[in-house]
Amino acid sequence: MSRKSFRRLSEDIRRRNLVEATLKVVEQHGLHGATVRKVADHAGVSAGLIRHYFSSKDELVRAAYAYLTGLLTSDAAQSALQAGTQSGAAPDIALSRFIEANVTPPNLSGSKVSLWATFIGRVRSEPGYSEIHRESYRDFLELLETLIYPVLAGHGRPMDPATCQIQAIALNGLIDGLWLEGSLDHGLYNTDRLPAIALTAAEGILRLPDGTLSRHQTSS
Amino acid sequence: MSRKSFRRLSEDIRRRNLVEATLKVVEQHGLHGATVRKVADHAGVSAGLIRHYFSSKDELVRAAYAYLTGLLTSDAAQSALQAGTQSGAAPDIALSRFIEANVTPPNLSGSKVSLWATFIGRVRSEPGYSEIHRESYRDFLELLETLIYPVLAGHGRPMDPATCQIQAIALNGLIDGLWLEGSLDHGLYNTDRLPAIALTAAEGILRLPDGTLSRHQTSS
DNA sequence: CTGATTGTTATACGATTGAATAACAAATGA
DNA sequence: TCATTTGTTATTCAATCGTATAACAATCAG
Numbered sequence: 132m133s134r135k136s137f138r139r140l141s142e143d144i145r146r147r148n149l150v151e152a153t154l155k156v157v158e159q160h161g162l163h164g165a166t167v168r169k170v171a172d173h174a175g176v177s178a179g180l181i182r183h184y185f186s187s188k189d190e191l192v193r194a195a196y197a198y199l200t201g202l203l204t205s206d207a208a209q210s211a212l213q214a215g216t217q218s219g220a221a222p223d224i225a226l227s228r229f230i231e232a233n234v235t236p237p238n239l240s241g242s243k244v245s246l247w248a249t250f251i252g253r254v255r256s257e258p259g260y261s262e263i264h265r266e267s268y269r270d271f272l273e274l275l276e277t278l279i280y281p282v283l284a285g286h287g288r289p290m291d292p293a294t295c296q297i298q299a300i301a302l303n304g305l306i307d308g309l310w311l312e313g314s315l316d317h318g319l320y321n322t323d324r325l326p327a328i329a330l331t332a333a334e335g336i337l338r339l340p341d342g343t344l345s346r347h348q349t350s351s
Numbered sequence: 352m353s354r355k356s357f358r359r360l361s362e363d364i365r366r367r368n369l370v371e372a373t374l375k376v377v378e379q380h381g382l383h384g385a386t387v388r389k390v391a392d393h394a395g396v397s398a399g400l401i402r403h404y405f406s407s408k409d410e411l412v413r414a415a416y417a418y419l420t421g422l423l424t425s426d427a428a429q430s431a432l433q434a435g436t437q438s439g440a441a442p443d444i445a446l447s448r449f450i451e452a453n454v455t456p457p458n459l460s461g462s463k464v465s466l467w468a469t470f471i472g473r474v475r476s477e478p479g480y481s482e483i484h485r486e487s488y489r490d491f492l493e494l495l496e497t498l499i500y501p502v503l504a505g506h507g508r509p510m511d512p513a514t515c516q517i518q519a520i521a522l523n524g525l526i527d528g529l530w531l532e533g534s535l536d537h538g539l540y541n542t543d544r545l546p547a548i549a550l551t552a553a554e555g556i557l558r559l560p561d562g563t564l565s566r567h568q569t570s571s
Numbered sequence: 572c573t574g575a576t577t578g579t580t581a582t583a584c585g586a587t588t589g590a591a592t593a594a595c596a597a598a599t600g601a
Numbered sequence: 602t603c604a605t606t607t608g609t610t611a612t613t614c615a616a617t618c619g620t621a622t623a624a625c626a627a628t629c630a631g
Binding site for chain 1: 382466468492518527531539544551552
């Protein structure tokens with residue numbers, strides 16, 4: 132019986148490999164089926180190695196959850212920010228891109244929403260989870276507020292902080308809900324229509340003239 | 352060692368007791384921690400009895416999921432329907448009640464959203480789950496459409512089936528998202544404000560005059 | 572080339588799991 | 602009252618879990 136050969140890797144790479152393997156396994160088998168042995172198999176290492184990097188399975192899973200929330204926000208945020216320095220309607224475009232990015236792949240993803248829901252289901256009971264959720268939600272909400280403010284300003288709408296926050300909350304609900312149901316893809320409607328639906332609804336929530344956001348939609 | 356005394360119950364009652372105990376345990380410990388022993392303890396029966404009513408743990412959990420979706424839709428639907436036979440603005444009131452019911456207790460509930468998310472996380476992988484979700488979502492969407500249609504008609508808005516469905520999808524996203532984030536109650540805003548936020552946003556999505564829905568809000 | 576370090580593998584252990592089986596007792600009909 | 606049925610309990614079992622520990626080998630300093 133010969134021992135398996137191996138390579139030593141840096142701590143950063145190992146930890147990320149293990150975290151990503153954890154997400155893959157959780158997606159397939161749930162938090163229940165995500166055993167350390169399956170994760171180790173998926174990462175191509177022995178089970179014992181996990182405890183060398185994470186003091187317990189719980190710590191590994193918590194790290195995976197934090198890693199996931201980062202994935203979810205960074206994509207959409209990038210879409211919005213890289214549309215920044217355009218011509219006159221720059222704020223409108225940035226907000227449109229952000230909304231659209233949230234209801235189109237890669238953000239619109241069955242595997243991502245499955246993972247997200249699996250962790251959300253544990254937020255209330257598992258001690259460490261609620262902070263992770265709260266932080267990621269606050270980041271999302273604040274980003275949304277900074278995107279909304281200049282749009283309201285550009286169209287002469289009321290833009291006091293209170294109004295701005297209320298509309299950010301509503302818009303966040305809209306985006307979350309459409310992202311969720313669209314990702315689950317129950318087949319009751321074509322998800323290609325989601326960007327148009329989301330942008331049109333957002334115009335209504337913000338009381339903007341029709342087309343303000345939806346005419347900046349990229350895909351058909 | 353004396354044997355525990357027991358009473359024989361009808362199949363209906365036993366099954367419901369076991370299903371409700373399952374939901375309680377899943378809420379507390381997740382799908383992972385919901386062992387047949389814990390469920391049996393919570394229901395006050397022996398572990399073996401579960402297999403007398405459900406051929407496997409999987410079947411028990413699936414039954415619990417179907418039971419939960421029924422709980423979630425029935426409450427809000429009732430709120431809307433019992434507001435039916437009012438004066439002139441009846442459709443507006445019914446829709447307002449429905450929206451409000453979805454973002455206030457008992458529908459706005461951390462335990463319910465935890466349960467819901469836990470099951471949603473398994474919809475993609477677990478064979479029997481997707482049908483349960485699809486059905487409950489379609490019911491919700493259709494109910495929303497029947498509530499929206501007369502409201503649009505009463506205010507002279509376009510009300511062709513296509514428009515109606517699009518707005519139902521958007522409104523459903525809004526309600527789902529606000530219900531979700533509100534139930535998780537991260538403390539970033541007061542959930543008492545949710546009804547006003549939801550109703551105001553819904554007016555925007557449906558392009559109704561300000562106050563059309565929000566002035567029918569029950570609570571302050 | 573050599574020895575020390577430690578990342579990594581391999582094995583082992585107690586606890587817990589879902590499920591199967593055996594033993595019992597509550598309800599039922601005659 | 603008594604035999605019968607079967608809902609229910611109690612016990613058992615193999616499998617698998619998270620974790621602990623020991624053995625090994627890749628890497629690096631000198």
